[in-house]
Amino acid sequence: MKSYEVNFDGLVGPTHNYGGLSYGNVASQSNSQQGSNPREAARQGLAKMKALADMGFKQGVLAPQERPDVAALRRLGFSGSDAEVIQRAAKEAMPLLVASCSASSMWVANAATVSPSADTADGRVHFTAANLNCKYHRSIEHPTTSRVLAAMFNNEKHFAHHEALPAVAQFGDEGAANHTRFCREYGEAGVEFFVYGRSAFDSRYPAPQKYPARQTLEASQAVARLHGLSDDGVVYAQQNPAVIDQGVFHNDVISVGNGEVLFYHEDAFLETDAVLGQLQAKLASKGGNFQAIRVPRAAVTVEDAVRSYLFNSQLLSRDDGSMLLVVPEECRNNERVWSYLSQLTAQGGAVKEVKVFDLKQSMQNGGGPACLRLRVALKESELAAVNPGVIMTAPLYDTLVQWVDKHYRDRLGEADLADPQLLLECRTALDELTQILKLGSVYPFQRQP
Ligand code: SUG
Numbered sequence: 001m002k003s004y005e006v007n008f009d010g011l012v013g014p015t016h017n018y019g020g021l022s023y024g025n026v027a028s029q030s031n032s033q034q035g036s037n038p039r040e041a042a043r044q045g046l047a048k049m050k051a052l053a054d055m056g057f058k059q060g061v062l063a064p065q066e067r068p069d070v071a072a073l074r075r076l077g078f079s080g081s082d083a084e085v086i087q088r089a090a091k092e093a094m095p096l097l098v099a100s101c102s103a104s105s106m107w108v109a110n111a112a113t114v115s116p117s118a119d120t121a122d123g124r125v126h127f128t129a130a131n132l133n134c135k136y137h138r139s140i141e142h143p144t145t146s147r148v149l150a151a152m153f154n155n156e157k158h159f160a161h162h163e164a165l166p167a168v169a170q171f172g173d174e175g176a177a178n179h180t181r182f183c184r185e186y187g188e189a190g191v192e193f194f195v196y197g198r199s200a201f202d203s204r205y206p207a208p209q210k211y212p213a214r215q216t217l218e219a220s221q222a223v224a225r226l227h228g229l230s231d232d233g234v235v236y237a238q239q240n241p242a243v244i245d246q247g248v249f250h251n252d253v254i255s256v257g258n259g260e261v262l263f264y265h266e267d268a269f270l271e272t273d274a275v276l277g278q279l280q281a282k283l284a285s286k287g288g289n290f291q292a293i294r295v296p297r298a299a300v301t302v303e304d305a306v307r308s309y310l311f312n313s314q315l316l317s318r319d320d321g322s323m324l325l326v327v328p329e330e331c332r333n334n335e336r337v338w339s340y341l342s343q344l345t346a347q348g349g350a351v352k353e354v355k356v357f358d359l360k361q362s363m364q365n366g367g368g369p370a371c372l373r374l375r376v377a378l379k380e381s382e383l384a385a386v387n388p389g390v391i392m393t394a395p396l397y398d399t400l401v402q403w404v405d406k407h408y409r410d411r412l413g414e415a416d417l418a419d420p421q422l423l424l425e426c427r428t429a430l431d432e433l434t435q436i437l438k439l440g441s442v443y444p445f446q447r448q449p
Helices: 026-030 038-054 070-075 082-092 094-101 142-152 217-226 272-284 302-308 335-346 380-384 394-407 414-418 420-436
Strands: 003-010 059-062 112-115 125-129 159-162 179-182 191-196 234-238 255-258 261-265 291-295 314-317 323-328 351-357 373-379
Touching (some): 003 038, 059 142, 082 420, 094 414, 142 159, 179 255, 234 272, 302 335, 394 420, 414 420
Parallel strands (some): 003 059, 261 291
C-alpha cells in the first residue's frame, strides 16, 4: 500500500505579535515589542503550503486558536464580561494579556508527537498533544490542540489520541520539535528518535546553565510508552546543553531528519558517535540504510544555525528518491550558510535542491519552516480517513487567502491587544474557519452554553 508524509502547517492566527515571551529563544527575545503584520504572516505561511502542494507534496492545514484566551485570563482571576476581563488584564497585568494573545499555536511542530501506525503496538497512528509546559503562553494551547487534532483525525479505527502529559516541568514536552523518524518507506516500521534536553529524575545527566531545557527524557519515554513503540524502534539522545545555552531551544533548530537521512550540526548532541551508531543499527534491523550528513562548525557555527535556521528546514522526499530542503530566506542572507548549501547540493548526495521561502513574520518569533509543520506519515487508507476539509487544494488555498484578507489586520502592536474589538474579530474569523475546514465546534467560544 502506498504511504506518504503529510505536512500539516499551522495557519497563523489573527493575533500574531511579538511579545518577547520565550526566554531562551533568541529571535523572540530580540524582536520583543516590534509591530507585527498578522495578515502578512498568514499569507507567508499559506504561500509555503501552496507551493509545496503544487510541487506534489501532500499538504494539510492546522487551525489556529482562539486568542485572546479569555478563559485562561478568568482562571487567573480576571472577571466580568469578556471585554472587562481583557481591559482589567491590560490595566493590571499586561504581560498576562500578551501571553493570552500569543498566536504561538502556529508552530505546530510543537502541537504533538506523532507515531505512524507501522511503529505502534496496536497498528494505529498515535498522537500525544504536547503540554508545552515550559512557557505559560504555550501551556494553554494543548486543550484546543487536542480538540483540533481529534476533529482532523476523527476515526478510532486508524487514529489514537492521548492527552498531554502531566503539566509539570518534570514532564516538559515540546512535541515533534524534538522527535524525528527514520524509515525506508513511510508505511514501513521505522526508528523514532527522541531528543531531550535534560533528565528530571536523574541528576547524573548534565543540563544547560543559562536557558531552560524544555524537553525531559522522562517526557519522551512516556510518549514512547503511550504510543506502544518497541525498544528496537526507539533511540534517545541528549541534546548538547551548551547549544541550548546558545539559543537552540528545540532540537529542530540544530538537526532535521527524513527517510534514511539525518542532517545535523556536529555540536547538536552529546555522545554523538554512540547515538549515530544506534540509529544506524536499529534502522539496519528494519532494512534501512542510515545516512548522516554532518555539518561541521568550521563551515557553519552554532550561532549561524540559530540566526539562519538552516536546520529548521523541511527535508522532503521526492518521487525520484532525491530530497528537497526547504529553508527560510535567512539562510540565503547568511554567506557561510548559503555557501555551505551550494556545496551540499553540488555534492551529488541525498539533498539535490534547496527552496527558499520568506517566512519573516514567523521567523522573527523563532519559527522557521519546520516549526510551522506537523508531520504525519500515513498509509493510503489512513489518509482517506483524514477529515478532507483540512487537506490543501487550490480552491482551499484561494478560500483561505480571501478569509485572511477579510479578517486579519495588517498591523498589530501591544496596545491593540487590549482592544475588545480584536476578540470579536478573532471569534468571527475562527467561526468561519471551522466551517471552511469542516472542524465542528472546536473553540471554547463555540462550546459555551
Ligand atoms: O516556543 N516562539 C516559539 C517558537 C517555536 C518554534 N518551534 C520549533 N522550533 N519547533 C517558542 O519559543 C515566541 C512568542 C512571542 O515571543 O511572542 C514563541 O512562542
